[in-house]
Amino acid sequence: TQLLEQSPQFLSIQEGENLTVYCNSSSVFSSLQWYRQEPGEGPVLLVTVVTGGEVKKLKRLTFQFGDARKDSSLHITAAQPGDTGLYLCAGARAAGNKLTFGGGTRVLVKP
Amino acid sequence: DAMVIQNPRYQVTQFGKPVTLSCSQTLNHNVMYWYQQKSSQAPKLLFHYYDKDFNNEADTPDNFQSRRPNTSFCFLDIRSPGLGDAAMYLCATSPQAGAWNEQFFGPGTRLTVL
Numbered sequence: 001t002q003l004l005e006q007s008p009q010f011l012s013i014q015e016g017e018n019l020t021v022y023c024n025s026s027s028v029f030s031s032l033q034w035y036r037q038e039p040g041e042g043p044v045l046l047v048t049v050v051t052g053g054e055v056k057k058l059k060r061l062t063f064q065f066g067d068a069r070k071d072s073s074l075h076i077t078a079a080q081p082g083d084t085g086l087y088l089c090a091g092a093r094a095a096g097n098k099l100t101f102g103g104g105t106r107v108l109v110k111p
Numbered sequence: 112d113a114m115v116i117q118n119p120r121y122q123v124t125q126f127g128k129p130v131t132l133s134c135s136q137t138l139n140h141n142v143m144y145w146y147q148q149k150s151s152q153a154p155k156l157l158f159h160y161y162d163k164d165f166n167n168e169a170d171t172p173d174n175f176q177s178r179r180p181n182t183s184f185c186f187l188d189i190r191s192p193g194l195g196d197a198a199m200y201l202c203a204t205s206p207q208a209g210a211w212n213e214q215f216f217g218p219g220t221r222l223t224v225l
Contacts, residue, residue, distance in 0.1 A: 033213060042115075042201050042216035043154070088153060092212035099212055101153035 003027050004091055006102035013079055014110050021074045021087050021105045029091035032072045033099070034063055037086040046074075079109045114138070115217035117202050123223045124192050132187040132220045134202030142205040143185040144214065145177060149198045160185060189222075197224045 007022045023032070031050045035043035047056050049065035049072060056063045060083075062075040076083055086106050090099040115136045124130040134143065142161050146154035158167045160179045174196070176188040189196055199221050203214040 031212060035216075040219070040221070042117075042203075042219045045213060045215065048213050086151070090214075098156060098159070099214060104151070104153050106151065 003100045004089055004102035006087075006089060006105050008105060009103065010106045010108075012108040012110065015080055016078050017109075019076050019079055019107065021089075021107070023072045023074075023089035023091075023102050025070050025091065027091075027093070028069050029100075030069070030093060032065055032069075032089060032091045034072070034074055035088040035090065037088060037104075038084075043086075043088055076107075079107075081109045081111050083107060084109050115202060115204055115215055117200075117217035117220050119220060120218060121221050121223070123225065124189075125225050126194065127191045130189050130192055130222065132189075132200050132202075132222070134185045134187075134217055135183050136202075136204045136217075137183070138204055138206070138215065139182060140204035140206045140215070141182075142207065143179060144203040144205070145175075145185070145187050146201040146203065147196075147198045148201055148219070154201055157187070192222070192224045194224050197222055 003025050005024045011019055013019055031048055033048045034046045037043040047063045052067045052069045054065045060077045064073050086104050088104050089102040092099055118133050144159040145157045147157055148154040156168050157171045157175055158177050174190050178186045199219045201219045202217040205214045
């Protein structure tokens with residue numbers, strides 16, 4: 001059973017379009033991270049959200065943590081080819097030091 | 112720059128021939144992790160160290176072992192690689208155990224088993 005469900009699994013859009021990736025769970029997480037991974041490289045941490053309802057912005061990326069801390073979303077405005085990659089959400093429970101990863105969303109931004 | 116380094120970036124081994132992957136970090140983090148990632152899938156945790164305290168995941172095969180001789184270095188030993196062990200192996204570090212758990216990943220080692 002995957003505790004974090006990401007959707008969609010794959011997204012192909014044209015440069016300049018907007019996109020949203022969702023990360024959902026029936027479990028409460030103390031914190032949730034978003035990573036981007038490019039082919040042949042390790043995941044790179046984009047953001048950590050810890051407070052229910054929290055919204056964080058990183059240039060054209062907007063991250064939101066659900067009020068109940070069970071879900072999160074990543075919105076990219078005016079996507080660029082450099083945004084292409086595998087986006088992973090990962091949650092940490094209240095105790096312990098392990099992350100639960102979602103299945104990933106592969107994003108392709110075509111020029 | 113403080114970072115997580117993995118060597119080699121690409122490793123080719125033969126079926127059944129032991130192989131060791133290495134990870135070093137200059138972040139002085141207490142926690143180090145080893146993940147296995149197969150194509151287009153999420154990373155799967157194999158084990159982690161909190162300082163010298165080793166924590167094995169229940170479904171990690173016995174074929175996979177690890178050593179952490181000091182804070183900076185951690186090794187992944189695959190005693191008898193099978194074709195199914197071909198994957199990207201990721202090392203990650205975290206400053207401490209707990210709910211924040213931001214993890215910082217190395218670039219990975221891609222293992223090919225012939």
